[in-house]
Amino acid sequence: MANGLVSGQLPRFVEFYILAGALVLSGGFFAFMGFNLGGWIFISIIVYLIALATISTLAENRRKAVDRIVRSLVSIAFLLAIAPLISTLYTVVAKGIGTLNWTFISQTGGAVFDPTTLKVAVTAGALQAVVGTLEITGITALMSIPIGILTSIYLVEYARPTQWMARTVTFLVDVMTGIPSIVAGLFALSLFTLIIGPKAFSGFSASVALSVLMIPIVVRSCEEMLRLVPHDLREASFALGVSRFSTIVKIVLPTAIGGIITGVMLAIARVIGETAPIFIAASFTDNFNANPFFGPMQTLPVLAYTGYKFPGQDIAASNASSWGAALLLVLIVVLLNIIARIIAKFFAPKGAW
Structure with a gap:
């Protein structure tokens, strides 16, 4: 009689493989429908969760499938939480790095009138x-x-x-x-x-x-x-x-x-x-x-x-x-x-x- 507590085991990085497949699949769909970054990410997440739940349930068991889904949801929530922070830091660095130098820090800014050119x-x-x-x-x-x-x-x-x-x-x-x-x-x-x-x-x-x-x-x-x-x-x-x-x-x-x-x-x-x-x-x-x-x-x-x-x-x-x-x-x-x-x-x- 088979032991019901023993189940299969998916490869170690199966989540990354399924995520890559979901990104490619949804990317191909939006290539015909018109690319949209927000829609691509959303559809990819949905396809990833459905595929991960199905594959884990069939290859392992329901308990491990639920565990993988919950860990994936936590990881997605973490990425969504830090996305605005990364975007803000990138914007500030990209637009401010060209101005920030020692001259900018060590001198007083303001408007200066040039009497020779009569310009401010x-x-x-x-x-x-x-x-x-x-x-x-x-x-x-x-x-x-x-x-x-x-x-x-x-x-x-x-x-x-x-x-x-x-x-x-x-x-x-x-x-x-x-x-x-x-x-x-x-x-x-x-x-x-x-x-x-x-x-x-x-x-x-x-x-x-x-x-x-x-x-x-x-x-x-x-x-x-x-x-x-x-x-x-x-x-x-x-x-x-x-x-x-x-x-x-x-x-x-x-x-x-x-x-x-x-x-x-x-x-x-x-x-x-x-x-x-x-x-x-x-x-x-x-x-x-x-x-x-x-x-x-x-x-x-x-x-x-x-x-x-x-x-x-x-x-x-x-x-x-x-x-x-x-x-x-x-x-x-x-x-x-x-x-x-x-x-x-x-x-x-x-x-x-």
């Missing part, structure tokens, strides 16, 4: 935007990171879930997480208008707006990292007579430092590309301004927006500056994440769980 030439440069981005983001981080980490320490280590203060702080953090970025910019502009007066544009005003967006992200990410630290470590420290403060500083924080740094960098990456709050609170300018407490400041996301939305007389040069600023912003975010990974690996406890 547009100079591509992002120095004022790079300085503004680093200063505004740095001030935002200096204000938001201590507040966010200390708040998460209070919620995890000191507060009880039933206390009204803990419930209130948690509720406010949840509300701040969903605040639209433009509302944060209007809040900062209104605040500094009441304090200083009309047109109170400054980099510090933009930093206050970004802090409203960054603090809840830091609180949530650090809170989750602190909760992942085993309670056994805290109890062992308390059993040795170590105070709660020393336990937090010497045991809890070093154990969770890798996740905390990652969460902080995610928060910085979240706010460094904001356009609306900076556009409202700091405005924009082609002039170089390194003083965050007086006058409008330029940033890379605002430069990318204004150069594309409000081009100068040389539209091509303005659009090129926009794409160059966008690519430079992406590179800065990638560099910050690499630095964060290195720092987290360096400070992580050896042999961590």
Whole structure:
């Protein structure tokens, strides 16, 4: 009597063979009907799933066929999720790589009048935007990171879930997480208008707006990292007579430092590309301004927006500056994440769980 638990086994790369056949078959169909990329991909996926289910059911069994179909659906969903990211990165790199060079980074862009030719030439440069981005983001981080980490320490280590203060702080953090970025910019502009007066544009005003967006992200990410630290470590420290403060500083924080740094960098990456709050609170300018407490400041996301939305007389040069600023912003975010990974690996406890 045959064993019902034993079944056949398809070749290792059968999914790729079936996918290639589905692409060729659907491609031949659309060659006669008129090529359409979206329809070709959709029909290929349908043919692939039907063929894979049929072949696996006949050669193996129903359980393995269902497993292959589910794994294929997960893989397709993953590819669909990263397709917009790949498309965006390709567009930014393809259109910005021709503009991005050391001259573009090291000089101030703007319109320059040539008295000999009586023409206005547009100079591509992002120095004022790079300085503004680093200063505004740095001030935002200096204000938001201590507040966010200390708040998460209070919620995890000191507060009880039933206390009204803990419930209130948690509720406010949840509300701040969903605040639209433009509302944060209007809040900062209104605040500094009441304090200083009309047109109170400054980099510090933009930093206050970004802090409203960054603090809840830091609180949530650090809170989750602190909760992942085993309670056994805290109890062992308390059993040795170590105070709660020393336990937090010497045991809890070093154990969770890798996740905390990652969460902080995610928060910085979240706010460094904001356009609306900076556009409202700091405005924009082609002039170089390194003083965050007086006058409008330029940033890379605002430069990318204004150069594309409000081009100068040389539209091509303005659009090129926009794409160059966008690519430079992406590179800065990638560099910050690499630095964060290195720092987290360096400070992580050896042999961590």
